[in-house]
Amino acid sequence: GAVVSQHPSRVICKSGTSVKIECRSLDFQATTMFWYRQFPKQSLMLMATSNEGSKATYEQGVEKDKFLINHASLTLSTLTVTSAHPEDSSFYICSARDGRGQYNEQFFGPGTRLTVL
Amino acid sequence: GNSVTQMEGPVTLSEEAFLTINCTYTATGYPSLFWYVQYPGEGLQLLLKATKADDKGSNKGFEATYRKETTSFHLEKGSVQVSDSAVYFCALVNFNKFYFGSGTKLNVKP
Numbered sequence: 001g002a003v004v005s006q007h008p009s010r011v012i013c014k015s016g017t018s019v020k021i022e023c024r025s026l027d028f029q030a031t032t033m034f035w036y037r038q039f040p041k042q043s044l045m046l047m048a049t050s051n052e053g054s055k056a057t058y059e060q061g062v063e064k065d066k067f068l069i070n071h072a073s074l075t076l077s078t079l080t081v082t083s084a085h086p087e088d089s090s091f092y093i094c095s096a097r098d099g100r101g102q103y104n105e106q107f108f109g110p111g112t113r114l115t116v117l
Numbered sequence: 118g119n120s121v122t123q124m125e126g127p128v129t130l131s132e133e134a135f136l137t138i139n140c141t142y143t144a145t146g147y148p149s150l151f152w153y154v155q156y157p158g159e160g161l162q163l164l165l166k167a168t169k170a171d172d173k174g175s176n177k178g179f180e181a182t183y184r185k186e187t188t189s190f191h192l193e194k195g196s197v198q199v200s201d202s203a204v205y206f207c208a209l210v211n212f213n214k215f216y217f218g219s220g221t222k223l224n225v226k227p
Contacts (some may be wrong), residue, residue: 006160034215043206043217044161093160097213106215108153110160 002028004096006109013084014117020080021112023094029074030096034106035067038091050077084116119144123207123218130197130225138192138221140181140207148209150174150183150190155204155220164192164205197225 003026013019023033032051036044048064050056050071058064066088068080077096081088091113095106124139142150149168153161165174170185179194190207202225207218 032213041220041222043219044215046215049214095215106210108161108163111158113158 002026002096002098002107004030004094004107004109006092006094006112008112009110010113010115012115012117015085016083018080018082019084019114020078021092021094021114023077023079023096023109025075025096025098025107028096028098030077030098031074032097033071033077034095034097035069035077035079036093036095038093038111040091044093047079081114084114086116089114089116119148119209119211119214119216121207121209121216121218123205123221125219126204126222128221128223130223132199132225132227133196134225136192136194136197136201136223138205138207138223140190140192140218142188142190142207142209142216144188144209144211144216146211148211150181151208151210152179152181152190152192153206153208153217155206157203161206197223199225199227201225 005024007022035047038044047062048056048058050069052071056069071077093111095108121142151166152164154164165176167174167183173182181192204220204222206220
């Protein structure tokens with residue numbers, strides 16, 4: 001099946017710094033990528049949808065200036081958490097949709113654990 | 118609107134026991150239904166899916182049938198193993214957007 005990678009898998013940063021998380025589709029071109037946030041023992045919450053070459057669409061309640069998303073190519077999307085604070089600590093998961101396949105076929109990355117001290 | 122409700126966990130079973138994790142949904146239109154599994158510290162892995170009513174998804178001994186009349190997609194396995202211990206998420210896709218249930222943690226004891 002299609003593979004989606006995320007980097008880094010874990011990151012610890014100080015409060016006030018910015019952190020960038022990469023999401024790559026390794027063997028397919030992803031016309032659309034999605035970013036989710038998962039709180040401990042809870043489900044995934046969709047944060048935003050990004051389409052290659054255009055601005056991301058954010059879900060209600062998600063601060064677009066705090067969570068910057070860039071989908072620069074068909075295989076790479078980045079999420080930058082700006083001026084991170086402890087409440088931003090979470091598990092961030094991306095998924096990518098294969099433009100060639102069924103419209104609802106999404107492949108998930110392994111996730112990035114962010115800890116803000 | 119679109120939403121998924123699944124049974125709260127944790128579910129604790131002995132090895133070789135029968136597993137059922139209930140999942141019901143509300144949706145407009147004709148969603149596709151999925152079960153994902155998440156092992157500790159990892160992302161989600163697709164376990165099985167069904168794209169239309171009465172379809173049965175199956176994989177690794179797990180099964181789920183898309184029941185439109187009861188708006189359900191219950192996950193079953195006849196004989197669980199310790200290695201099945203994980204969190205299981207029921208999800209639906211409608212208009213290209215995923216909606217996840219809250220997850221059910223399964224603990225299988227030897």
